[in-house]
Amino acid sequence: MTFNxxxxxxxxxxxxxxxxxxxxxxxKVPQFIIDKKEPQVYFSQAIIxxxxxxxAAYKINTAFFEAYGAAGWExxxxxxxxxxxxxxxxxxxxxxxxxxxxxxxxxAFFENLNFDAITINPYLGSDSISPFLEDEEKGVFILCxxxxxxxxxxxxxxxxxxxxxxxxxxxxxxxxxxxxxxxxVGATYPDEMKHVRSLVPELPFLVPGLGAQGGDFDLAIQYxxxxxxxxxxxNFSRSIIYSSDGADFSKTAGEQTQQIxxxxxxxxxx
Amino acid sequence: MTFNxxxxxxxxxxxxxxxxxxxxxxxKVPQFIIDKKEPQVYFSQAIIxxxxxxxAAYKINTAFFEAYGAAGWExxxxxxxxxxxxxxxxxxxxxxxxxxxxxxxxxAFFENLNFDAITINPYLGSDSISPFLEDEEKGVFILCxxxxxxxxxxxxxxxxxxxxxxxxxxxxxxxxxxxxxxxxVGATYPDEMKHVRSLVPELPFLVPGLGAQGGDFDLAIQYxxxxxxxxxxxNFSRSIIYSSDGADFSKTAGEQTQQIxxxxxxxxxx
Numbered sequence: 001m002t003f004n005x006x007x008x009x010x011x012x013x014x015x016x017x018x019x020x021x022x023x024x025x026x027x028k029v030p031q032f033i034i035d036k037k038e039p040q041v042y043f044s045q046a047i048i049x050x051x052x053x054x055x056a057a058y059k060i061n062t063a064f065f066e067a068y069g070a071a072g073w074e075x076x077x078x079x080x081x082x083x084x085x086x087x088x089x090x091x092x093x094x095x096x097x098x099x100x101x102x103x104x105x106x107x108a109f110f111e112n113l114n115f116d117a118i119t120i121n122p123y124l125g126s127d128s129i130s131p132f133l134e135d136e137e138k139g140v141f142i143l144c145x146x147x148x149x150x151x152x153x154x155x156x157x158x159x160x161x162x163x164x165x166x167x168x169x170x171x172x173x174x175x176x177x178x179x180x181x182x183x184x185v186g187a188t189y190p191d192e193m194k195h196v197r198s199l200v201p202e203l204p205f206l207v208p209g210l211g212a213q214g215g216d217f218d219l220a221i222q223y224x225x226x227x228x229x230x231x232x233x234x235n236f237s238r239s240i241i242y243s244s245d246g247a248d249f250s251k252t253a254g255e256q257t258q259q260i261x262x263x264x265x266x267x268x269x270x
Numbered sequence: 271m272t273f274n275x276x277x278x279x280x281x282x283x284x285x286x287x288x289x290x291x292x293x294x295x296x297x298k299v300p301q302f303i304i305d306k307k308e309p310q311v312y313f314s315q316a317i318i319x320x321x322x323x324x325x326a327a328y329k330i331n332t333a334f335f336e337a338y339g340a341a342g343w344e345x346x347x348x349x350x351x352x353x354x355x356x357x358x359x360x361x362x363x364x365x366x367x368x369x370x371x372x373x374x375x376x377x378a379f380f381e382n383l384n385f386d387a388i389t390i391n392p393y394l395g396s397d398s399i400s401p402f403l404e405d406e407e408k409g410v411f412i413l414c415x416x417x418x419x420x421x422x423x424x425x426x427x428x429x430x431x432x433x434x435x436x437x438x439x440x441x442x443x444x445x446x447x448x449x450x451x452x453x454x455v456g457a458t459y460p461d462e463m464k465h466v467r468s469l470v471p472e473l474p475f476l477v478p479g480l481g482a483q484g485g486d487f488d489l490a491i492q493y494x495x496x497x498x499x500x501x502x503x504x505n506f507s508r509s510i511i512y513s514s515d516g517a518d519f520s521k522t523a524g525e526q527t528q529q530i531x532x533x534x535x536x537x538x539x540x
Binding site (some may be wrong): 067074094097099104105121158 | 293295331333334336337338339340341342343344347364365366367368369370371372374375377378379382383391392393394395396397398399413416417418419420421422423424425427428429430434437438441
């Protein structure tokens with residue numbers, strides 16, 4: 001089964017378009033977590049246990065583990081292995097390099113860590129991305145339009161007919177011969193998201209920017225999902241995993257995830 | 271001292287513009303290395319010992335360490351710590367993310383690993399880069415025009431007046447208020463390099479693409495260096511570190527580095 005087929009299958013089976021983002025910053029977790037032997041692992045496993053009923057995907061942000069060195073990498077390894085097989089496991093790594101180097105990154109994230117998908121930066125072009133596309137069961141989400149203010153610096157650069165982020169969307173459509181390409185399209189720029197969806201009706205979107213970054217729920221859901229009510233997953237990191245700084249952090253994370261799932265489902269069925 | 275001042279000072283003191291790239295692929299090292307306890311560390315330390323007299327900088331390609339998991343990250347940590355203080359230590363990581371995530375990457379590479387500089391992908395714009403620029407002693411080399419074929423997919427995207435890689439160069443010039451920004455400009459596109467140098471006469475270049483990738487030596491040196499014969503470092507990875515697959519691998523690596531240094535110095539003084 002191709003990655004994009006599996007993504008939709010998982011979302012349909014779990015009746016959820018929610019992706020939980022594990023951006024595990026030890027400065028933000030409840031104080032008592034710090035005393036645990038492997039605090040990032042302990043925290044993440046508790047979050048996973050509490051949210052897995054309501055989530056279709058998990059996105060591990062590599063920066064938050066690299067910040068803790070080899071121990072952080074080891075923690076990330078344990079967390080991705082802890083995730084069950086019926087969710088989509090995404091490495092939010094934003095990698096991309098010349099061919100022989102991208103091949104090593106693909107080995108790191110797909111073969112060794114067994115992630116299902118990875119986020120990729122398109123700046124280096126097709127041959128930087130092709131090493132990630134060889135296995136149709138593994139997916140890439142290529143940065144198209146990001147959530148941040150700086151998205152306007154280069155992604156909006158236009159030749160009058162189209163902007164860079166639109167060119168990226170069109171190119172990724174061309175690269176999707178194995179049905180394993182998607183796009184990262186931020187919820188904080190709904191007009192751009194609407195336009196990208198019109199350009200590439202069938203590519204799945206990974207949508208950050210709801211939750212802590214303040215993107216508009218209604219517009220994002222309306223514009224991101226495809227004609228079947230699938231084709232998009234919505235990521236929530238801080239707003240789920242730091243929903244309480246007490247001993248009930250995992251309970252509230254589960255409740256938050258359930259509520260977000262239901263809110264999205266209500267809107268996509270209406 | 272700002273990063274860019276220190277870079278030129280080191281190059282002048284060592285009379286070298288050579289950067290040795292540590293892309294340590296255990297499939298390519300001499301067979302006997304594999305049996306060592308920490309083969310990536312053993313190999314890299316031997317290469318460093320043999321080349322340090324002739325090199326101004328070392329560039330560690332993170333992909334080649336991430337491919338070996340937490341042990342690879344640990345090896346990278348040991349290697350960067352082994353490098354002496356009188357060389358420039360560059361993490362070739364090509365990172366870049368929204369602000370709070372870039373901050374974690376900066377912590378990982380600058381604070382924890384004590385690299386002097388990092389390579390950054392510009393796609394996410396200014397606020398993805400600013401967390402790396404706060405400390406004037408730490409430098410960033412932002413991808414401008416890369417060496418690969420895919421560089422033409424997006425970097426050449428033009429509005430008629432300028433292409434994306436030129437816009438990146440101009441923007442980076444604006445961001446260089448702490449004198450710690452440089453550009454990655456590949457030697458395989460000499461015309462573009464010449465043009466970038468004319469746009470930003472004072473930004474240092476990190477130049478890949480000589481050696482295994484076949485860029486033109488004469489043109490790269492002519493176009494990359496500034497009016498003082500400095501302002502650029504030329505990276506060589508495979509052509510130095512895999513110059514022999516026998517027990518003499520470090521000896522030949524040292525000889526190669528010396529020869530490359532001398533070749534560059536001859537051309538920059540002529």
